[in-house]
Amino acid sequence: MIVPPPPHQKSGFLPRFKLFSPILAGATLKERLIGCLGALIGICLTGLVCGFVFGDDPQLPLIVAPIGASAVLLFAVPASPLAQPWSIVGGNTISALIGVTVSYLVKDQMLAIGLAVALAILAMSLTRSLHPPGGASALTAVIGGAAVARAGYWFPFIPVAINSLILVALGIVFHRLARRQYPHRPAVAPVNTHQTADPPPALRVGFTSEDIDEAIARLNETLDISREDIDALLREVELQALVRQRGELTCADIMSRDVVTVPNDATPDQARSLLLKHDIRTLPVLDENEKLQGTVGLRELAGKELDGKLPITVAATAKPSDPAIGLLPRLTDGKIHAVVVLDGDGKVAGIISQTDLLATLAKSLSQNGPSEIMHGNGQGI
Structure with a gap:
């Protein structure tokens, strides 16, 4: 018996690619356009301010390449734990410090670039500052050329830390003007206001914190969302399902x-x-x-x-x-x-x-x- 292909497949071809379909939940076209505008303003002003601080002929670049990646997170996914102020400033600066240290201690460049990125991931994880562009900061410290080599341990602070601080400050202002929350504040879990041993009413039925922990463990994946936000999202899903089932009453x-x-x-x-x-x-x-x-x-x-x-x-x-x-x-x-x-x-x-x-x-x-x-x-x- 010949089994027909699924409705979304025809003659062996893959499903049709949706050009404007968002990859991330909540990533509407409006949100993406706001992110683009924020990145435009943030990167331009960061370069402008650094140019004013460093002068017309700086020995180091006015703005380092990893800041472009930081801007993607800051303006496109501001709720991500990887895009918070400490992640951007701490992740970029700590990783650059790791990269400079490795470049001094390891003379084989191929080994140095691998160690710099690997140790940067470890350092960011231990300091709760995991930030993907930090890997690029560590790599730049190793292969950045003569100017970075001359700067030595100044490089993680000028320009990396200064670039990061200016970008975060501009991001906070931009998101406030756009009426978006940044830094992101995870949802507060319900608490028992009566100061007794009972759990709060919202937590006495349905799923529990242990259920969330077990589900995350079974997925065996690292998720780009805080555990508190997962809890809030699931409780909102429960509420929306209840509204759909019994929402006729106003x-x-x-x-x-x-x-x-x-x-x-x-x-x-x-x-x-x-x-x-x-x-x-x-x-x-x-x-x-x-x-x-x-x-x-x-x-x-x-x-x-x-x-x-x-x-x-x-x-x-x-x-x-x-x-x-x-x-x-x-x-x-x-x-x-x-x-x-x-x-x-x-x-x-x-x-x-x-x-x-x-x-x-x-x-x-x-x-x-x-x-x-x-x-x-x-x-x-």
Whole structure:
């Protein structure tokens, strides 16, 4: 029997190459164009600044070739652990130091170039500064020519370290202006805010940290992503799958609409009286235009003077059209008891408490669908 080829193969040819298909997850055309612009600005300004510092006729190059590779990581994949400031500055400088040392001690150049790169990888790994262009920095220190040889141990600092520092500084400024996070901050794992031995609610079901460690070990690969980001990504996948399965319910469907609020000029005693009277835990605080300014709860009011200023905290907010199931991470983090729903004008349209969401989920699961909705009985209970 003749087995037909898979749909993506015809007459023995390989799958058609997709020219604009991203290699890395999240690498949209917009992100790549931003990266190109960042590399253009970063490299040009690094060369310009170094030219100003070194003068018109420097003995060493104004900018070393590995900085071009550093720019690719810094501007194209700024979330990579290999593209963080210490990786760029430390990796390039330490590797150049290794290369200079090897060039002094090993006279056979073929052996020297291999040892320089190998020892650079080891040194970067031990100092948590692994940076692929560091291998090129080590190699340049060995085969860089007479100018590098004359510079000796100055070469790792001028121009390598200076190039790296300037590039990182420009990268931080560029990413801030582009409203991108750099340096990358790994996602913070959920913690138990009640100071007990129990794991936080988000970690009591589903996969565990040990599951992630086991999966990474079974893959037998080194991944260009931090373990914390893997954890955050998998939990976001879980949430998106839940939203897809039960995303028909919106915040408008389950929110409490008769919201008890407090003006921002109220006293702590007035806010506490409202919380106790209505048996709720969170009050939206409104300004004179009835716009949300924040929230206040019994926890914030504890120990405050009766006639002092309200201890307002930043409110967790959502839109009426947002999937209600998407509030799960915020309402189970042990810190937030209610999410304020805002209309298009920034005014309070409703509020969703932990009780509201729990009752809705219970009803939805029991009926295997969102056809009937059970509302909670209060805000922030």
